[in-house]
Amino acid sequence: MIALGSDHAGFQYKEKIKELLISLHLEYKDYGTFSPDSTDYPDYASRVSNAILKGEAERGILICGTGIGMSIAANKFPGIRAAVCESIDSARLAREHNDANILCLGERITPWEKAIEIVKVFLTTEFENGERHCRRVNKLNTLPQALGDHT
Ligand code: RB5
Numbered sequence: 001m002i003a004l005g006s007d008h009a010g011f012q013y014k015e016k017i018k019e020l021l022i023s024l025h026l027e028y029k030d031y032g033t034f035s036p037d038s039t040d041y042p043d044y045a046s047r048v049s050n051a052i053l054k055g056e057a058e059r060g061i062l063i064c065g066t067g068i069g070m071s072i073a074a075n076k077f078p079g080i081r082a083a084v085c086e087s088i089d090s091a092r093l094a095r096e097h098n099d100a101n102i103l104c105l106g107e108r109i110t111p112w113e114k115a116i117e118i119v120k121v122f123l124t125t126e127f128e129n130g131e132r133h134c135r136r137v138n139k140l141n142t143l144p145q146a147l148g149d150h151t
Contacts (some may be wrong), residue, residue: 002123003057005031005044005070006107010063012036013107017061017119028122029057045073049080052101060102061119067104074102079141086110091118095125099137 002021006014027030031047033039035058040144041064048060060082062070067084074082082102083094086109094100105115127133 001057002026002028003031003048003060004028004062005033005048005060006063007033007041007044007065007069008036008038008043010070010105010107012049013105013112013115014061015062016112016116019062020116020119024120024123025064041069042073045070045082046077049074049077049082049100053077053079058101059123061105061122062102063105063107065106065108067106067109071102071104074104081137083142085118086114086121088117088121091122092125095122096128097133097136099127099133136140 004014004017018028029051031051032044033080036111045062048062051057052060062074062082064070071084079099080097080102082104082150083098083100084104085091085094091103103119115149
């Protein structure tokens, strides 16, 4: 299951991503927004993050104007690893190295032709699961306690 969310600035891409997921026979749940009216991105980042943390969805896609507000909001939830991706390489590496569980896109930044490829790569790339990547991702889960005082 893929959890989708956007604010008004990402609404058109969210609707198009739904069509893409249908064509790929992938299940999704839409956590809003449900109209192009102005709204607040933290509300949707919160719903999608909670869906993942509760196990209702394996991955999420959040879209706002830049992807940045969504990522800041989603990364406040321990266990969420949200990556803003503007390139196909960053989408692949966010999965391979960071085990990112949410992709954040900027509808005002990334053209649709590239965004669609970024979504496909994010959804089809597995975490590399190597020793060094696991160690680093585990540290993310326990920050800041895990690292002590590195000042
Ligand atoms: C909304 O105008 C815009 O600020 C929002 O979509 C997002 O880009 C914030 O990061």
